[in-house]
Amino acid sequence: MFRKIICLLLLACTTASFTVEKIKSDNLLKLWYNTPAERWEEALPLGNGRLGAMVFGSPELEHLQLNEETVWAGEPGNNIPKGFGEILPQVRKLIFEEKYKEAETLTMSKVPRKAFADNNYGMSYQTVGDLWMNFPTLKNVNNYYRELDLKTAISTVTFQKDGVTYKREYYASAIDQVIVVRLTASKKGKITFDLKATSPHTTNQLQVEANQLVLSGKGESVDNKEGKIEFNARFFPVIDGGKLAKTDSSLVVSNADSATILISIATNFQNYKDLTGNAKEIAANYLLKAKNKSYNLIKREHVADYQKYFNRVSLDLGVTNSVNKPTDQRIAEFAKENDPQLVSLYFQFGRYLLISSSRPGTQPANLQGIWNGSNSPPWDSKYTVNINTEMNYWPAEVTNLPEMHEPLFAMLKDLSETGKQTATEMYGAGGWMMHHNTDIWRITGPVDGAFYGMWPMGGAWLSQHLWQHYLYSGDKKFLSQVYPILKGAAMYYSDVLQEHPKYKWLVVTPSMSPENTHPKGTSMTAGTTMDNQLVFDVFSNFIEASSILKVDGTFADTLKTMKQRLAPMQVGQHTQLQEWLEDWDRKEDTHRHISHLYGLYPSNQISPFVHPELFQAAQHTLEYRGDKSTGWSMGWKVNFWARLLNGDRAYKLIEDQLSPSPLEKKGEKGGTYPNLFDAHPPFQIDGNFGCTAGIAEMLLQSQDGSIYLLPALPTKWSKGEIKGLCARGGFTLDFKWENSKIVELTVYSSLGGNCRLRLANELHSEVALTKVSETIENPNPLYKRNIIKEPLINEKAELKSLLLGKTQLFDFDTQANKVYHFKSK
Numbered sequence: 001m002f003r004k005i006i007c008l009l010l011l012a013c014t015t016a017s018f019t020v021e022k023i024k025s026d027n028l029l030k031l032w033y034n035t036p037a038e039r040w041e042e043a044l045p046l047g048n049g050r051l052g053a054m055v056f057g058s059p060e061l062e063h064l065q066l067n068e069e070t071v072w073a074g075e076p077g078n079n080i081p082k083g084f085g086e087i088l089p090q091v092r093k094l095i096f097e098e099k100y101k102e103a104e105t106l107t108m109s110k111v112p113r114k115a116f117a118d119n120n121y122g123m124s125y126q127t128v129g130d131l132w133m134n135f136p137t138l139k140n141v142n143n144y145y146r147e148l149d150l151k152t153a154i155s156t157v158t159f160q161k162d163g164v165t166y167k168r169e170y171y172a173s174a175i176d177q178v179i180v181v182r183l184t185a186s187k188k189g190k191i192t193f194d195l196k197a198t199s200p201h202t203t204n205q206l207q208v209e210a211n212q213l214v215l216s217g218k219g220e221s222v223d224n225k226e227g228k229i230e231f232n233a234r235f236f237p238v239i240d241g242g243k244l245a246k247t248d249s250s251l252v253v254s255n256a257d258s259a260t261i262l263i264s265i266a267t268n269f270q271n272y273k274d275l276t277g278n279a280k281e282i283a284a285n286y287l288l289k290a291k292n293k294s295y296n297l298i299k300r301e302h303v304a305d306y307q308k309y310f311n312r313v314s315l316d317l318g319v320t321n322s323v324n325k326p327t328d329q330r331i332a333e334f335a336k337e338n339d340p341q342l343v344s345l346y347f348q349f350g351r352y353l354l355i356s357s358s359r360p361g362t363q364p365a366n367l368q369g370i371w372n373g374s375n376s377p378p379w380d381s382k383y384t385v386n387i388n389t390e391m392n393y394w395p396a397e398v399t400n401l402p403e404m405h406e407p408l409f410a411m412l413k414d415l416s417e418t419g420k421q422t423a424t425e426m427y428g429a430g431g432w433m434m435h436h437n438t439d440i441w442r443i444t445g446p447v448d449g450a451f452y453g454m455w456p457m458g459g460a461w462l463s464q465h466l467w468q469h470y471l472y473s474g475d476k477k478f479l480s481q482v483y484p485i486l487k488g489a490a491m492y493y494s495d496v497l498q499e500h501p502k503y504k505w506l507v508v509t510p511s512m513s514p515e516n517t518h519p520k521g522t523s524m525t526a527g528t529t530m531d532n533q534l535v536f537d538v539f540s541n542f543i544e545a546s547s548i549l550k551v552d553g554t555f556a557d558t559l560k561t562m563k564q565r566l567a568p569m570q571v572g573q574h575t576q577l578q579e580w581l582e583d584w585d586r587k588e589d590t591h592r593h594i595s596h597l598y599g600l601y602p603s604n605q606i607s608p609f610v611h612p613e614l615f616q617a618a619q620h621t622l623e624y625r626g627d628k629s630t631g632w633s634m635g636w637k638v639n640f641w642a643r644l645l646n647g648d649r650a651y652k653l654i655e656d657q658l659s660p661s662p663l664e665k666k667g668e669k670g671g672t673y674p675n676l677f678d679a680h681p682p683f684q685i686d687g688n689f690g691c692t693a694g695i696a697e698m699l700l701q702s703q704d705g706s707i708y709l710l711p712a713l714p715t716k717w718s719k720g721e722i723k724g725l726c727a728r729g730g731f732t733l734d735f736k737w738e739n740s741k742i743v744e745l746t747v748y749s750s751l752g753g754n755c756r757l758r759l760a761n762e763l764h765s766e767v768a769l770t771k772v773s774e775t776i777e778n779p780n781p782l783y784k785r786n787i788i789k790e791p792l793i794n795e796k797a798e799l800k801s802l803l804l805g806k807t808q809l810f811d812f813d814t815q816a817n818k819v820y821h822f823k824s825k
């Protein structure tokens with residue numbers, strides 16, 4: 001008998017260590033660590049689009065910080081400042097008289113730095129609270145291991161104590177709308193813990209109902225808004241063996257063989273103007289459904305549902321021994337080690353974050369996605385739309401996750417409603433508009449005073465996403481559904497554009513180049529380069545949409561005429577792309593926003609093949625601005641350098657991004673936290689998404705009349721393979737390269753139509769490839785180039801002839817739902 005026990009024990013130990021080893025050798029798409037998280041930025045994020053959790057993975061005191069995406073401070077209502085419409089003509093006049101500071105002072109009288117008592121500058125996204133599981137016997141454990149597996153969206157913790165192997169699994173199921181924690185051990189009766197919850201909300205309550213721990217509370221009151229969100233979080237342990245006891249405010253599990261804790265959270269939020277939901281009922285219903293399913297079924301369905309999206313894209317840039325090191329160590333060593341797989345991991349982590357924070361029917365990903373442990377997070381963790389929200393969605397189409405774009409489209413619909421009043425009351429204009437921030441209540445008024453807030457371009461930029469989705473999908477039904485939003489944006493600008501007294505161009509005023517001060521000591525001005533590029537896109541999209549849908553021809557004609565009167569881009573005295581109408585740019589300006597390069601990325605107004613002078617000017621601008629900056633700024637620069645066809649420089653920016661983030665939560669030196677979250681600092685998710693999109697942009701571009709394969713391949717990635725990237729026109733591509741040349745390519749066409757490839761080396765195929773010259777327009781309408789105005793060039797600018805890598809354009813005709821294969825010659 002004794003020998004038998006020893007044998008069993010030995011077997012248990014070998015099995016346990018085998019499990020730990022096995023997990024370690026299969027770590028390609030995993031974030032993994034040998035210690036529990038101590039800081040929030042070390043914890044691992046889970047999400048199903050609506051619910052989020054940060055898992056710390058501590059054996060003795062497990063901690064999950066929890067979010068539900070509609071837990072925000074405040075209540076419905078916009079934030080339009082009173083009386084701005086009355087001073088608007090005077091503000092414009094002052095700007096045109098070049099009295100910029102005076103224009104700012106006057107604007108500040110209606111749009112002050114801090115909101116007046118009867119207004120607000122947006123509400124904060126807030127945490128629900130924290131779940132704590134106390135395991136009194138699990139001190140000083142051995143063989144600790146913690147991971148987040150991007151292949152399954154499951155986090156796992158394993159460790160050993162007194163010959164027993166413990167395993168914990170955590171995930172957020174979108175199918176069942178619950179977060180699941182599963183506790184098992186290699187021996188029976190070993191699961192003993194108590195379960196508590198806390199919340200930082202002023203109004204909160206913890207109680208035990210039946211066998212559930214229930215945490216309820218309310219969002220905070222801020223400025224002129226009362227906290228009216230009600231949330232209800234329910235924690236329900238389902239145990240095998242052992243027993244469950246309760247106190248007034250905790251549940252106690254003793255000697256169970258295994259336990260599954262189902263976490264359900266809901267609020268009364270129905271939509272931005274309706275809070276009539278019953279939080280308790282909704283949360284209880286999700287729980288009821290989940291608890292009637294077996295654990296294995298919940299898990300199986302979760303994995304299948306997640307993989308439906310995640311598995312569409314794979315990326316192989318090579319694997320080195322670094323993959324056998326914990327993720328935080330790899331980040332620390334990235335600059336000096338050859339670790340291309342960390343880039344693939346980071347890329348796939350970006351896709352994981354998008355699937356986890358933005359699912360159809362949920363809120364769009366905010367500044368922190370859905371992961372926020374505070375009630376007053378940085379910048380309220382709301383939506384900043386002068387770059388950050390857009391950046392969150394840059395990977396959506398190209399990395400084959402178009403469904404995850406939907407929450408942004410839904411928010412745009414809301415904003416096109418709330419933004420009508422702002423257009424009328426503040427600017428006496430039709431259509432809809434918004435400034436640089438919004439929140440769950442869809443505010444559209446200015447935020448943070450004249451200096452940051454008087455940027456009336458939020459609707460112009462956000463609505464580009466609708467058009468881009470159309471270009472990728474060719475979905476005319478979608479286009480007709482969102483057409484009123486595109487039209488409303490165009491109507492607003494057709495009403496507010498003013499003739500510039502000096503240049504006679506039509507310009508937006510007041511406006512600014514986001515957050516950057518010009519030499520006249522303020523940000524406020526007229527007709528910034530970014531304004532002109534955005535209005536150009538808003539008008540161009542509308543004109544195209546109206547012609548495709550065969551509506552509003554007269555308005556389209558008006559816009560065609562107005563488009564001719566917009567300001568052109570200008571190359572300034574330092575051979576830079578001018579940020580403003582005047583040549584005010586300073587070589588030493590390293591501001592994090594480089595808004596005038598919107599025309600380079602994400603827009604397509606600066607093409608090396610059509611406008612080499614603008615292309616060079618953009619290069620100079622970027623050189624002056626420098627590389628190191630906040631996380632999102634570096635993410636944007638990866639895309640810029642990719643569009644500038646400079647793979648090594650884009651790679652350098654990835655290197656800057658994948659460097660350990662500073663511990664201080666402020667400043668402008670971004671980087672990456674141990675859990676791969678982007679550091680502004682502090683944590684802001686846009687840098688993750690921006691960099692993910694940038695990696696895709698280095699491998700494939702489709703904005704400039706063709707599908708350009710490997711447009712910005714760094715020397716370090718001379719060999720690799722990617723599958724499932726999307727190009728405009730409904731094409732999906734798999735390709736492999738060696739010695740920096742394409743060796744295999746597969747093109748899937750979902751819509752049919754002409755496919756134009758830009759290639760550095762020739763490929764052969766069964767289909768006939770026709771060589772075409774640069775000057776022939778791609779007949780595929782989803783590749784139509786918009787013709788921009790000829791740029792103006794300062795006589796001091798030193799332009800050279802542009803040396804581009806040699807490429808050739810090839811056309812072939814595709815049919816819908818057909819696949820085309822190519823190989824190198």
Ligand code: FUC
Pocket residue numbers: 367379384388515592593630632680684
């Ligand atoms: C913009 C940026 C800041 C920050 C904030 C949320 O205002 O200039 O760097 O990202 O948004």
